[in-house]
Amino acid sequence: MFDVRPGTNPDRSRVRNRKAVLGLINSAGQMGRAAVARSLGLSTQAVSNIIAELEVEGLLIERGAQSAGRGLPAVQYGVNPEGGVALGVEIRPDVLLTSLVDLSGKPRATRRQVLDDLSPSRVTVAVLKLRDWMLKECGFTNERLLGAGIVMPGPFGTTGLSGQASDLPGWQTVDVAGLFSQEIGRPVIVSNDANAAAMAERFSVAQGLTDYAFLYFGAGLGLGLVHRCQLVDGAFGNAGEIGHLPVMADAERKPLEQVVSRVSIQSALAANGPLDIEALDRLCKAKDPALMRWLETACDALGQAVGVIENLFDPQTVILGGAMPASILDHLANNTPLPELSVSNRPDAIHPRLQCGTSGRMTATFGAAALILNRAFTPQSTAMWERPPA
Amino acid sequence: MFDVRPGTNPDRSRVRNRKAVLGLINSAGQMGRAAVARSLGLSTQAVSNIIAELEVEGLLIERGAQSAGRGLPAVQYGVNPEGGVALGVEIRPDVLLTSLVDLSGKPRATRRQVLDDLSPSRVTVAVLKLRDWMLKECGFTNERLLGAGIVMPGPFGTTGLSGQASDLPGWQTVDVAGLFSQEIGRPVIVSNDANAAAMAERFSVAQGLTDYAFLYFGAGLGLGLVHRCQLVDGAFGNAGEIGHLPVMADAERKPLEQVVSRVSIQSALAANGPLDIEALDRLCKAKDPALMRWLETACDALGQAVGVIENLFDPQTVILGGAMPASILDHLANNTPLPELSVSNRPDAIHPRLQCGTSGRMTATFGAAALILNRAFTPQSTAMWERPPA
DNA sequence: CCCGATAACTCAACTAACTTGAATATTAAA
DNA sequence: TTTAATATTCAAGTTAGTTGAGTTATCGGG
CATH class of the missing domain: 3.30.420.40 (ATPase, nucleotide binding domain)
Incomplete structure (x- = not known):
């Protein structure tokens, strides 16, 4: 369920620090290297290397120097909206909604497709097609796809609230995240509509x-x-x-x-x-x-x-x-x-x-994508929530 | 408020990994190096170094080899209860309760002191004295003190629930964590009774x-x-x-x-x-x-x-x-x-x-100490919850 | 009873990522 | 014009984790 490795090694350190830099710059709008370094408790040099890397990859863009008092004006960097996109998928009993949201949290494309057959196999095929259409429409290559968020009606597993009309037939026993991540070849996060929508607010009201x-x-x-x-x-x-x-x-x-x-x-x-x-x-x-x-x-x-x-x-x-x-x-x-x-x-x-x-109707669909954006901007919580082997 | 540095460097990696190892072994009871390594996603060598270090420091103790099927039996390590103690302090309107809890979560000493004057200065003096008494009684040196957890009646700050009888006079505007950590010279965590008591269960029912x-x-x-x-x-x-x-x-x-x-x-x-x-x-x-x-x-x-x-x-x-x-x-x-x-x-x-x-009466006081134990066993969540500088 | 498979563990060399300190550039204030 | 402050880079240094080979101890099959 949680594939987090609590241990930290150089590789994972880098991944974490990259996310920390991206997340910080994202929530601040724009920042200079030195300011980022101070905020994260890292050396300027380390941040400088990371920012250079992120700029080459297109995730950050230079926004010119900004003078603030004495001293050399800091070169500002901001998140490049074109740097990546997240796929949002909302599976409802009656309809399949998808969206493509860029790194700034802005929706770039949306699709609404009524499906007569909501079986996992049919839905995955439809999602792959919709993903390709939307990527093409927005001019993003497949490499820019950061992952997919999937929103499904909860609750998950059999609970005292199960058996309602909102349940999706044929999905109860499926490993949804595994299924989609295999098909899409990218990280997948599954959640319910409210959780996803909450994450979407990190890019607007809850910034x-x-x-x-x-x-x-x-x-x-x-x-x-x-x-x-x-x-x-x-x-x-x-x-x-x-x-x-x-x-x-x-x-x-x-x-x-x-x-x-x-x-x-x-x-x-x-x-x-x-x-x-x-x-x-x-x-x-x-x-x-x-x-x-x-x-x-x-x-x-x-x-x-x-x-x-x-x-x-x-x-x-x-x-x-x-x-x-x-x-x-x-x-x-x-x-x-x-x-x-x-x-x-x-x-x-x-x-x-x-x-x-x-x-609006698409709030949760955008939220699904926001689950992935949030992942790109937030270092994984690394509390030890893995059970020791029996 | 949160002094977490989201960035990771070699030093902080080590601190995190040490906590991860300790926490894992604590919740499993005892484990061998290889098993820990698998669980944390680290190399055996890295874990071996960390365990050796923790053993020298007295936080872990060897518990003999345990054969499990073919192969060299793994040397088991367990948390050494004597390895460290946490101070638990509960400040109530009528009484000051303190406890000393060892690394295994077992209370070693408790004190109950009725105070006529509950001003911050008087309480800190009393706490220092009680700490010394209890440390001496249990045969722990001051170096073995990991930190102190402070439990106070909530809610903190002025809220719609303030002004109740349980409020402590003279504490509203005090930086409690700063005050105590300065006096004690160790990390201090402040929380309310219920939160602290919840943490204490990590060492019993909620293990x-x-x-x-x-x-x-x-x-x-x-x-x-x-x-x-x-x-x-x-x-x-x-x-x-x-x-x-x-x-x-x-x-x-x-x-x-x-x-x-x-x-x-x-x-x-x-x-x-x-x-x-x-x-x-x-x-x-x-x-x-x-x-x-x-x-x-x-x-x-x-x-x-x-x-x-x-x-x-x-x-x-x-x-x-x-x-x-x-x-x-x-x-x-x-x-x-x-x-x-x-x-x-x-x-x-x-x-x-x-x-x-x-x-029992002392549940929250033990819980106060558990806040510190939990810190020793859980790598800090490193989500980026620091506000970027204005 | 012995030998091979298996697993834990250690040693030594290697690597990745961050840090440090000196050097340089640019700006505002004195 | 000088000086202090700040950002940035370069190059060398440090820490911690990784890798791969070698050692040791146990189990299980012949």
Whole structure:
């Protein structure tokens, strides 16, 4: 499951340091060699060598010198968006979504393909084809592909939450990461939609944050937790199943998902027939009374959930995103009553307690790619989580 | 706050590898050089050098050769309990508790000192004195002291939960870690009681586990989260404030702490006057009716809380511990109804969903020391969580 | 009972990656 | 104009891990 080798040798040191340099420059926008060296606790020379290497490989580009006070102006380097791309794959019961995201976190291509047969073999074939199309369309060679992130409906393995409609038939016993990495020939990371979407925020709203929670509107409602720049996904990859959190709504105790989710909007607005994101956006902007009523109970329930997340996890901020119109997310972020009895209710807070992130249908698909980008920018946590041989 | 240098150089490599070797051998009990090398992905030679070094320093001891099939029997090494000690300090509003814990996680000495003046200066003086006494009593030289863990009532900083009785006056603005590490001249880690107690379990019930949650009975009820062998303590060190989690009890919505905590026992058994752990133990063993009633509602509420923890963090297990008699913790662990709608409700589960850990008054004090032991056994997570210079 | 396969371990030479210190270049402040 | 400060590079030096050959001890098969 975890192929991390806790031991460090020269090779692995270099890999780590390269990631550290890239990640630092990425989150700072641009930096000079000396500044990077100070920040990482390495010698200027070491950083200089690494940066030279990364520049030759096209991962960094020079951005001219910048004078800051006395002394020789430092030559600035920034991450080259063209330096690499990550493939994002989202497998849903009804559809296969893919995207290509460049090193700066910007989506370059997206694909949406309805599949009648979602068997692993058919999906891998489709993904390979889509990868080639998108790479060609964006003018990237195959060598520039850093890896693929795969998003699938959780929970993984058989749990007390299994057997739902969102489960993919025929995938339960498959080693998904192994399958795809064999086919694609690149590193593959598998996760659920909320975790992936949370990672995507590292390239937008959560840039520079180390600890945050991401509430994701997908089929239901999911939670992605980021601690010290790394996903907290649980022992079996199923952390963040917040949909079943009991909240009070209409003087009743209900699962959060039943009050705050697209399904719950749909049932609140049943009279309008099936609604897609654009339709919801229009209704929100028109202040549709039924939607406003839904928003009121949703805000109230969301406030309770945010309180639980804050007190259990103590994040810098909680971010809302996913398959919802930005107008509704905005309303939720701005009108949710946040509990006073919370560790996050701090007078000296720098970040808002609740804010909006990326919205839209493709959020998790981009997030899938972000799993790979994050890997390129973050030295592996090397805590010893491998079991000693029996 | 985090003084981690993400960059790796030969020196830091060695430090990491030493910790990896120690940690691996610690969790396995004993191992040979070759097995360690395989597990860490290092060459036998590298491990051999490191083990030789650790043996000279007294951190490892030879445990004889063990033949396993064909081939030269591997010389086994185990962690030498005498190799080092960690100082655990627990500062409470009413009392100062200290302990000395050896490398195997076994407490060697404990002290309980009532202080009328809890100012930082008085406490540091007292701690230094207690450290010297305990070191002398156990026959350890000062060089063998690995560091000190400090446990204080949370939450840290001013939050929406501040201003409670458990707050320590005069400590809010103090850099506690800096203060103590200056005085003691060793690494210092500061945390809250639940987090520390969770770390202590790595040396008993949670040995070999990578992901677990620990419910700690202290002044209230706290939660310690361990993910990939590392504490998840939140952006400001305040994660795990589970006491305010709303649960249903007696058909009402109440904070968990009001139903499951020592204070709540005390008010349920008000007729008996003030009760200490031993008194509670006697009542439990005598099946006192009032206590049994309390246990019933507590179990019910606990089940709800465990459900939330499981679905949000997906741990391998949830452990109960702290300032309660083992009899009560046992009852809770065995009689709590665990929700079926949980990702932890898996037919193929290896670990019990809920179990007992260390109980007693000193749990968190031992845990404080465990913070340091854990540091000695776990290579620092080197994710890049340092902010780039502004 | 002996011999060969197997595995742990060590020695010595080798290599990769980072560090150090001197030299050079460029800028701002005195 | 001089001086201090800073970035950068060059070249030599250091540390730690790797490699491959050789040694030793055990098991198991003939």
